[in-house]
Amino acid sequence: MRRKLAAGNWKMNGTSAALSELDALARAFPSPSVDILICPPTTLLHRAAETVRNTGITVGGQDCHPAASGAHTGDISADMLVDAGANAVILGHSERREDHGEQNESVRAKARAAMDAGLKAIICVGESLEQREAANTLDIIGGQLSGSIPDQSTGENLIVAYEPIWAIGTGKVPTLDEIGEVHDFIRNRLERRFGEGVGRSVRLLYGGSVKPSNANEIFGVSNVDGALVGGASLKAQDFSGIIDALQRA
Template sequence: MNGLRSSIDTVEKVLEGLTPALTDKIDVLICPPATLIASCVAAVTGSAIAIGGQNLHARASGAFTGSISAEMLADLGARYVILGHSERRAYHHETDNGVHAKALGARRAGLCGIICVGETEDEREEGRTLDIVRAQLGLGVPKGATAADTVLAYEPVWAIGTGKTPSTADIAEVHASLRDMLGTMVGKTEADKIRILYGGSVKAKNARELMAVENVDGALVGGASLVAEDFLGICAAYS
């Protein structure tokens, strides 16, 4: 919940800072609040940057005052949507079944759903990390998921905005486990195509190391995305 109309300047600075050599290697997605989606789409039209939403309601329409549907996001020009972010789970009590329904809604409207999974600090200390993320994956990802309509994002809840990050070995273990479980759900060939992002205190100074971890296909960037230079520094990890 950050950004006013003046924040379009940040998007424009990111656009200016992306070189053709870099955009040939990476996909860049910005997910602003719903109030700014149309303006952001207009700002990046014709560029390599895609725009997405931060959440949606599973239903296409109805008496759900204050909600936004996948069709509404698509109508604004969004191509992706974040689903089951840890903050939505923590503060709005979203469930795995609810994430599943939203993923179906995203698919219905032709959006690619970025399904987030992650454990709390207590769950990690109890040695339950893999059990938690695999359960979230198993319930959240709909049958028939493909790389065209599904992206995963592993975001350890305890690392978000804290400056803490798991070790690269820990991240590799989780991502390998998620990839393996995807293989049982959609087949190995498709599972290998589905991107698994890492999110949790990703910064320019640690991005290169984190993005080099096996089965890490990109970053879900939080606070560092609010400053163009910081976000571009993360993008540069692939240069």
């Protein structure tokens, strides 16, 4: 049985004061029945890991470099994330793909590095509004899956997050049927590539304007094993509503 996961992506938000939200979240869920992951900015990662030590919450990074070390000013390796206390890393988020020109090949290389370092790679896929309206969604998702996911992937080191670009931070959410269609498609592709055992064990997250008011119905959709949440994960009170919904699902 796949253990459900509520993952929070703080993006470029949060200073030292934000660590109190992690403390509040840990107090709210002393023994959660789902996995809870927070990915803060790198400046907070080590302190965040210390804040949630011996709780039901873990922390992760928001990106990593494919190389283990070297002359890459401003970049962070997977080993550095592990050293700071991370157990996962978000890769290929649409904001990285768009703002930094990341292609499937670079996401794949980063995922290999993350997995080699012992991190869970949360690989993001998703279509633009133009692609959705042109009925190209599944073609786009299929290409991202085949290009971004390494061959060494297993249910232990890979998590896939479907985030329609047009729904991230906009308040717009695909219909439940549209979410289900993509998640079922991803599951089928994983099973075809890696076999039923691995394909069925990989957790699939939905991301894109998830909030307490719509979480219940989203978590009832086929092959939705949790959520990758942006803005609603910044405050413990908001994220708690989503976690509660996931625990009920």
